[in-house]
Amino acid sequence: MRPTVLCFSGLDPSGGAGLQADIEAIGQSGAHAAIACTALTIQNSQQVFGFEATSKQLLLAQANAVVGDLPIKAVKSGMLGTTDNIAALADFLREHPDYLYVLDPVLVANSGGSLGNQETLVKAFVELIPLATVITPNTVELRALTGEDNIEQATQKLFEMGAQAVLVKGGHEDTPDYIRNALYVNGEMITESKCPRLAGEYHGSGCSLASFIAGRLALGDQLKIAVQHAETWLFGVLKNAETPIEGGQKIPKRF
Numbered sequence: 001m002r003p004t005v006l007c008f009s010g011l012d013p014s015g016g017a018g019l020q021a022d023i024e025a026i027g028q029s030g031a032h033a034a035i036a037c038t039a040l041t042i043q044n045s046q047q048v049f050g051f052e053a054t055s056k057q058l059l060l061a062q063a064n065a066v067v068g069d070l071p072i073k074a075v076k077s078g079m080l081g082t083t084d085n086i087a088a089l090a091d092f093l094r095e096h097p098d099y100l101y102v103l104d105p106v107l108v109a110n111s112g113g114s115l116g117n118q119e120t121l122v123k124a125f126v127e128l129i130p131l132a133t134v135i136t137p138n139t140v141e142l143r144a145l146t147g148e149d150n151i152e153q154a155t156q157k158l159f160e161m162g163a164q165a166v167l168v169k170g171g172h173e174d175t176p177d178y179i180r181n182a183l184y185v186n187g188e189m190i191t192e193s194k195c196p197r198l199a200g201e202y203h204g205s206g207c208s209l210a211s212f213i214a215g216r217l218a219l220g221d222q223l224k225i226a227v228q229h230a231e232t233w234l235f236g237v238l239k240n241a242e243t244p245i246e247g248g249q250k251i252p253k254r255f
């Protein structure tokens with residue numbers, strides 16, 4: 001059986017982000033996706049209307065049901081919804097130190113809607129940071145996690161908080177023509193990439209990138225190679241993204 005990535009992520013009914021993005025991206029990476037669902041959200045491609053989080057007992061029961069059943073090589077987390085779920089995932093990861101772990105520190109939806117109480121989530125994420133093989137914040141999340149405005153200082157602060165590797169995604173920075181991402185390992189930038197900025201807003205681009213990285217890591221890629229594969233793949237699926245009827249955020253075409 002293909003190496004499996006166990007995703008802790010929420011349901012987005014639009015199919016653009018969340019667990020559907022994870023399943024599609026991981027499938028495209030060549031790995032198999034398993035899901036422990038953290039929350040059911042109510043949203044479309046334009047806005048989030050609300051969500052109901054899974055209890056930590058139910059979340060861990062889902063995850064534990066597939067441990068030993070599937071060849072899990074990596075864990076990926078996206079929307080976790082509550083501090084209880086963050087603590088439960090931290091316990092789960094400490095029980096399975098051999099799993100690679102991609103932490104996408106989701107705080108709000110790309111459309112701007114709340115996916116949890118940002119202040120308490122930020123405090124709880126501190127426990128997950130040292131457990132991650134790589135953390136994939138956009139610059140809004142990076143600033144929120146560290147309280148630092150300057151990107152370089154914020155990245156270094158994340159390493160002081162125990163991070164092993166950080167992929168800083170520049171999609172929210174004011175670079176009208178391009179997006180620059182930079183991969184840091186142990187405080188040092190080891191590679192950066194620039195791609196042309198595509199017009200419009202995309203629903204689930206962060207989920208897709210982090211999941212593809214997790215899939216490639218599960219298959220044995222080195223981190224730098226996994227990130228390069230994922231960035232190339234993401235650019236293609238965003239270029240082919242489809243526009244919803246009411247003109248909401250574009251939905252990446254991952255097949």
Ligand code: PLP
Nearest residue numbers: 010018079109110204205206207
């Ligand atoms: N997870 C869920 C369930 C979501 O609904 C969203 C955004 O709507 C995200 C994660 C983060 O999505 P993005 O990849 O657009 O940052």
